[in-house]
Amino acid sequence: MTQVWAVTSKKGGVGKTTTAGILAQGLAQKLLNGTGQPAGSVVILDLDPQGNQADYFGVRQHVWHPTRNPGGKCVSDLLLGRVRDLREILVKLDRLEDGLSRPNLYLIPASRRLEDELEDLFLQDFNNARRAARGDGNGYVPMNQLLAHLLEPLEGVASYIIIDTPPQLPILKSAVYHYADSIVVPTKAEDMSVIGCIQHTDDLATHIKGGAKARLRYILPTMIDGRVASHKQILSDLVNAYTMERMAAPIPSAVAVSQSSGEGGRTLLEYARPDHPARRAYQHLIDRVYKENIR
Numbered sequence: 001m002t003q004v005w006a007v008t009s010k011k012g013g014v015g016k017t018t019t020a021g022i023l024a025q026g027l028a029q030k031l032l033n034g035t036g037q038p039a040g041s042v043v044i045l046d047l048d049p050q051g052n053q054a055d056y057f058g059v060r061q062h063v064w065h066p067t068r069n070p071g072g073k074c075v076s077d078l079l080l081g082r083v084r085d086l087r088e089i090l091v092k093l094d095r096l097e098d099g100l101s102r103p104n105l106y107l108i109p110a111s112r113r114l115e116d117e118l119e120d121l122f123l124q125d126f127n128n129a130r131r132a133a134r135g136d137g138n139g140y141v142p143m144n145q146l147l148a149h150l151l152e153p154l155e156g157v158a159s160y161i162i163i164d165t166p167p168q169l170p171i172l173k174s175a176v177y178h179y180a181d182s183i184v185v186p187t188k189a190e191d192m193s194v195i196g197c198i199q200h201t202d203d204l205a206t207h208i209k210g211g212a213k214a215r216l217r218y219i220l221p222t223m224i225d226g227r228v229a230s231h232k233q234i235l236s237d238l239v240n241a242y243t244m245e246r247m248a249a250p251i252p253s254a255v256a257v258s259q260s261s262g263e264g265g266r267t268l269l270e271y272a273r274p275d276h277p278a279r280r281a282y283q284h285l286i287d288r289v290y291k292e293n294i295r
Helices: 016-030 053-054 075-079 114-134 143-150 171-181 191-209 229-242 253-263 276-291
Strands: 004-005 043-046 107-108 162-163 180-188 215-222
Touching: 004 016, 004 171, 004 191, 016 043, 016 053, 016 107, 016 180, 016 276, 043 053, 043 253, 075 114, 075 143, 107 143, 114 171, 143 171, 180 191, 180 276, 191 215, 215 229, 215 276, 253 276
Parallel strands: 004 162, 004 180, 043 107, 043 162, 180 215
Antiparallel strands: none
16 A cells, blocks of 8 residues: 655745655665565655755756756646656656665656646646536546546555655645645744744644545654754744654754765765764654554
C-alpha cells in the first residue's frame, strides 16, 4: 500500500524542501534493505514552483526552462493533462555515474511554469465544474480529487509518495489534504514561525472537517540551537500545543544542512558523516515514518 506524506508550512525558509528530500531519500534507502536491491520505490512530488528538489538532487538539467530547456519536465504538464503517462514526467534520481546511488528514488519536478499556469488550472477546473453541473461533465474530477486521480497509477507501485509544497498552496491545498495520508510541519524556533505553524495546523483541521483524509503526524522543529534560551522555551511551547507524540526530534542548526545541496547535488545523507547531529535527527524522523508503514 502506498503511503503519501506531505511536508507543508505556511512559512518559507523553515527547511521544508530539505526535509521532504531527506525524508524521501531516507525511506528509499530503507527499502533497499541493505542488499542494494530495491524492495520498493519512493516518488517525490514537487509542487513548489521554485523547483528546488531538482537542485537538491542535482538534476536541474531535466527540468523545464523557457530558453535553456523548453522541452524539460514540469508537474504542470501533468496537472493540465499534457501528459498521459506518468513515465513521461518522472525523473530518475539515481546518479551512479557520480557515485550517488539512488536506484529507487524518483522526482516529479516543478518549475516556474507551474506558478504561471495555476490560473489556467483554476479556469480549467471552473469550466469543467460548470459543464458537470449542466450534466456534461465527461468524467469531471473535482479539484480536491485531482492528485488522487492523476497519481492513481502509482498506487501500489510506489511504497511512498512525498509531497513538497510551497508556503502558499493556493488552489492545490485541498487536493494535497485530500490525497495525503500524513502531514509533517517543519517550523523554526521563532515566535512568528510558531504562530504560523499553529495557524497552518488549524487550517488543516478545518479541511479535515470538510472531508480531507490527511492527518497531522509530526511537528518538526528545525534550525534549533539548544544553547539558546528562547529556543528551549519555544520547544516547550510546541510540546504543550501538540504533545510529545506529535513532536519529531529537533533538527539542530548546522552548516552542513545548507551546504549539502551545493556540493554537486549531494544531499545531507550523502554529504554529512553518519554521526552528524543534523543527520542523526533526520534519521530519527525517517525511522519513525518507516515504522508506521510496517506496523
